[in-house]
Amino acid sequence: MAVAQRSGRERVPPHPDIxxxxxxxxxxxxxxxxxxxxxxxxxxxxxxxxxxxxxxPVSKSTATHHFHVLREAGxxxxxxxxxxxxxxxxxxxxxxxxxxxxxxxxxxxxxx
Amino acid sequence: MAVAQRSGRERVPPHPDIxxxxxxxxxxxxxxxxxxxxxxxxxxxxxxxxxxxxxxPVSKSTATHHFHVLREAGxxxxxxxxxxxxxxxxxxxxxxxxxxxxxxxxxxxxxx
Numbered sequence: 323m324a325v326a327q328r329s330g331r332e333r334v335p336p337h338p339d340i341x342x343x344x345x346x347x348x349x350x351x352x353x354x355x356x357x358x359x360x361x362x363x364x365x366x367x368x369x370x371x372x373x374x375x376x377x378x379p380v381s382k383s384t385a386t387h388h389f390h391v392l393r394e395a396g397x398x399x400x401x402x403x404x405x406x407x408x409x410x411x412x413x414x415x416x417x418x419x420x421x422x423x424x425x426x427x428x429x430x431x432x433x434x
Numbered sequence: 435m436a437v438a439q440r441s442g443r444e445r446v447p448p449h450p451d452i453x454x455x456x457x458x459x460x461x462x463x464x465x466x467x468x469x470x471x472x473x474x475x476x477x478x479x480x481x482x483x484x485x486x487x488x489x490x491p492v493s494k495s496t497a498t499h500h501f502h503v504l505r506e507a508g509x510x511x512x513x514x515x516x517x518x519x520x521x522x523x524x525x526x527x528x529x530x531x532x533x534x535x536x537x538x539x540x541x542x543x544x545x546x
Contacts, residue, residue, distance in 0.1 A: 345539070346467060349461070349464070349465045349539070350465060352461070353461045353462060353465045355458060420538065421538065421541070422534045422537055422538040423538040423539070425534055425538075426532065426533065426534040426535040426537075426538040426539075427457070427461070427535070427538075429533070
């Protein structure tokens with residue numbers, strides 16, 4: 323039904339085009355260790371993950387804020403499956419816009 | 435003379451071992467666009483540069499603070515030539531500790 327479809331679309335939050343995102347905004351998102359941890363879990367898992375499945379040392383409302391910042395910085399896409407909000411790392415788009423950035427920031431540190 | 439030598443050494447500011455620096459500290463240094471600009475000029479020039487030769491949109495005292503943060507984060511070495519404070523990018527050390535980081539953060543953005 324039309325109403326149900328519109329309602330479904332409205333639950334999907336807006337996502338910026340990656341072309342509108344600058345390195346400054348991406349770095350401001352990723353300088354936060356909790357946000358870098360979220361992106362790191364998505365990067366390492368290679369699959370979409372529900373918000374509730376991340377191991378985060380913050381409250382649920384703070385986590386929601388962090389997901390919002392990551393979405394606004396073009397790093398993740400969010401969508402619903404039933405009542406669960408899923409998160410996708412925009413890996414290929416980020417790699418095209420900022421080559422090597424995810425690997426440099428998210429790979430395990432080199433051993434001394 | 436011993437006194438002159440000690441005096442000379444005291445003018446050289448302390449530099450941390452790169453092994454003691456974490457990615458978090460490096461990112462906090464480089465998230466600032468003025469500091470990223472300083473490191474970017476050193477990276478692009480491939481040579482040591484005097485503090486006064488950088489094209490920075492901040493006061494001299496603010497610039498001195500930014501150089502201090504970069505030195506403390508293990509990104510630059512500083513030394514004196516006469517009364518000029520010179521800056522060296524610790525390029526090889528950073529590359530060994532954080533592979534690909536400088537290239538990812540300092541290369542010109544990819545064209546869309």
